[in-house]
Amino acid sequence: MNVHPKPEMNDLRMKGVIGNLLRVGVLLAASIVLVGGILFLIHHGGELPEYHIFHGSSSPLRTIPGVIHGLMTFQKRAIIQLGLLLLILTPVANVLFTVFAFWVEKDKLYVGVSSLVFLFLLFSLFGGKF
Amino acid sequence: MNNLELSLIVGVGALFAGMLGSLTGLGGGVVIVPLLTLGLGIDLRYAVGTSLVAVIATSSGAAAAYVKEGFSNIRIGLFLEVATTVGALVGAFLAGMLATNIIAIIFGLVLLYSAYLSTKAKEDHSDDVNPDPLATKFKLNSSYPTEEGVKHYSVHNVGAGFGLMWLAGILSGLLGIGSGAVKVLAMDHAMRLPFKVSTTTSNFMIGVTAAASAGVYFQRGYINAGLTFPVMLGILAGSFIGAKLLMVAKTKWLRLIFGVVIFALGLEMIFNGITGRI
Numbered sequence: 360m361n362v363h364p365k366p367e368m369n370d371l372r373m374k375g376v377i378g379n380l381l382r383v384g385v386l387l388a389a390s391i392v393l394v395g396g397i398l399f400l401i402h403h404g405g406e407l408p409e410y411h412i413f414h415g416s417s418s419p420l421r422t423i424p425g426v427i428h429g430l431m432t433f434q435k436r437a438i439i440q441l442g443l444l445l446l447i448l449t450p451v452a453n454v455l456f457t458v459f460a461f462w463v464e465k466d467k468l469y470v471g472v473s474s475l476v477f478l479f480l481l482f483s484l485f486g487g488k489f
Numbered sequence: 490m491n492n493l494e495l496s497l498i499v500g501v502g503a504l505f506a507g508m509l510g511s512l513t514g515l516g517g518g519v520v521i522v523p524l525l526t527l528g529l530g531i532d533l534r535y536a537v538g539t540s541l542v543a544v545i546a547t548s549s550g551a552a553a554a555y556v557k558e559g560f561s562n563i564r565i566g567l568f569l570e571v572a573t574t575v576g577a578l579v580g581a582f583l584a585g586m587l588a589t590n591i592i593a594i595i596f597g598l599v600l601l602y603s604a605y606l607s608t609k610a611k612e613d614h615s616d617d618v619n620p621d622p623l624a625t626k627f628k629l630n631s632s633y634p635t636e637e638g639v640k641h642y643s644v645h646n647v648g649a650g651f652g653l654m655w656l657a658g659i660l661s662g663l664l665g666i667g668s669g670a671v672k673v674l675a676m677d678h679a680m681r682l683p684f685k686v687s688t689t690t691s692n693f694m695i696g697v698t699a700a701a702s703a704g705v706y707f708q709r710g711y712i713n714a715g716l717t718f719p720v721m722l723g724i725l726a727g728s729f730i731g732a733k734l735l736m737v738a739k740t741k742w743l744r745l746i747f748g749v750v751i752f753a754l755g756l757e758m759i760f761n762g763i764t765g766r767i
Contacts, residue, residue, distance in 0.1 A: 373563060374556045377693070381553035385546060389725055396496070396718035404493035408715060410531040415538075415710025422708060439714035443721070446545055447703045450696035457567060468627070473567050476697065479574040483581070483704030 373460045377453050384449030388442045395438030402435055451480045492715055499525070500719035507547060507727020512735060513744045514688075515607055515751070516669045517724050518544040522596060523754040526767055531716070533589040533767060537665035538711030541703050543724045544667045548695035550725060554732070560633050561689035565644065565682070568627050569654045569675075570697050576658020577701035584663050584702075585709065593762030596664050600755030603670040607748030611673070615642045615683040623647040624680075633686055642683050650680035662702035667695040 419425040420440045429437025454477045461469040490498075502524050503517075510517025518540050525536035555561065584592065620630045620643035629644040644650075653675035657668040669691065676687035706712055761767040 370563065371559065374559070374561065377563070378553050378556040381549045381556070381696075385549045385553065385725070389546070389722060392718050392721055395714070396722065399715060399718070400493050400496060403715070404496075405491050407491055408495060410495075410529075410535050410713065410716055413532040413534050415534060415713060418710040418713070420714065421710040421712075436714035439718045440712075443542055443712060443714070443717060444707070446542065446549070446721070447700050447707065449549055450545065450700040454567075454570075454697060457563065466628075469564060469567065472564075472571060472627075476567060476570045476574055479571075479578065480697070480701055480704065483574075483578055483701045484707075485704075 369460070369464050373457065376456060376460070380453050380456060381449060384445065384452065388446035388449065391442030391445060392439050393442075395435055395440075395442060399435035399439060447484075451477070451484070454480060495529070496715075496719040499529070499716070500723040502528070503543065503720040503723030504727040504730075507543075507724035507729075508731040508734070509727075509743065509747050510547065510724075511551070511728040511731030512738055512740055513607070513747045514740075515603065515744070515747055516544075516667050517547060517728060518666050519600065519603055519669075519751065520754065521720060521724070522665060523600070523758055525716075526593070527754070527757055527761065533592060534584075534709075534711050535713050535716055537584065537592075538703075538706045538713065539717045539720050540665035541661075541699050541706060542712060542717050543720050544661075544665065545696050545699045545703060546721050546725050547728045548667060548692050548699070550728060551732075552689075552693040552696060555689045556693055558634075558689070560685040561693050562629070562631050562633075562682075562686055563693075564627065564631070565629050565676075565680075565686075566690045566694045566697075568629060569651065570694055572651045572655040573658035573661070573694060573698040574701040576655040576660075577662035577698050578705065580659040580662020580664075581702040581705035582662075583659070584706075587663075590762040590765050590767055592663060593758050593767040595660075597755045597758030597760075597762060599660060599664060599666070599668075599670065600751050600758060604748045604752035604755060606670050606673060607744050607751065611677065611684055613684045614677065614681040615686075616681070617641040617643050619643060619645075621645050621647045631686075633683060640683070642686065643681075645681045646679040650675045653679060658698050658701070661695075661698050662705075665702075665706075667699065669695075 624644035
């Protein structure tokens with residue numbers, strides 16, 4: 360077995376797609392957060408925050424349905440949370456893409472490796488309230 | 490202090506953190522938590538959640554710029570992410586169990602170690618002989634472009650590297666940082682990857698590792714919109730400016746100064762942790 364296989368063309372293409380996915384994800388997330396942030400400061404800029412006390416566990420914006428409900432009622436914080444969620448999902452989308460790319464390359468071993476990473480990420484996103 | 494004033498202070502702080510982080514290669518995420526907790530008295534849980542978002546933003550931004558250049562190794566990245574994502578879940582779980590002052594002490598120790606690393610020049614231990622059989626099995630050995638043409642490298646001590654990356658994942662999930670310091674140990678010293686390969690691959694991995702704990706943090710309410718937005722935007726802008734300044738700045742002195750700052754913050758985190766003030 361050759362211990363130094365040549366990187367295939369597919370690997371380079373894979374990196375190209377990953378680079379673009381990351382760029383689009385970060386830019387989109389940052390734009391949404393910027394818009395939400397400006398609106399938040401316009402409407403709530405004068406309020407006094409209490410970040411020295413932790414109230415997070417009762418925040419309605421810590422679930423995806425909660426964020427969607429917040430968006431429907433036009434809460435500024437929900438717009439920011441949407442952008443932050445998008446940022447968190449960007450690397451997840453990348454891992455999902457590598458599952459697909461290795462499947463196209465017929466690299467079963469790495470379809471397995473990247474699927475495993477993807478499963479851990481899904482567990483964190485949906486089962487993480489332990 | 491109202492929301493507007495806090496956003497401005499935190500945003501400017503994050504801008505400098507991002508700039509220094511990218512100029513020195515030490516990562517800006519590591520100073521966000523001390524800035525928020527020691528500087529502004531913000532609860533450690535909010536600080537850690539905020540910092541983690543900042544880490545995802547900067548590492549994804551950097552990875553987007555570097556992944557195409559051909560230094561990063563996607564297979565090594567994914568292989569080690571199995572360890573870091575499990576570690577990150579364990580770390581996020583521990584963060585909900587441990588008292589905040591214990592977390593502060595661990596954070597301080599990691600800061601001291603990062604400061605120590607900043608005084609040492611990065612060494613390249615790579616070669617292209619006798620790879621670990623596991624590295625061959627998992628197709629980790631590869632090559633990267635250099636000015637003298639394509640250079641091959643072998644990957645060593647895969648087991649030790651995997652274990653250290655698990656630890657890096659735990660620290661990342663517990664403290665909301667990228668754990669660059671532990672990754673240097675794993676990838677540069679244990680697995681002996683070429684410097685450029687380890688740096689770019691680790692950038693690509695940090696976002697995935699951080700996403701694994703961010704999912705948990707999000708559902709626990711550690712990620713607060715009003716606090717996180719100026720940090721995310723500030724650190725992104727800062728690391729972008731830092732990357733542009735990299736061509737002209739004298740990074741040797743900056744590294745030294747930033748190292749001293751990190752060292753002092755580490756001592757203060759430990760002191761505050763021991764006296765229970767955090």
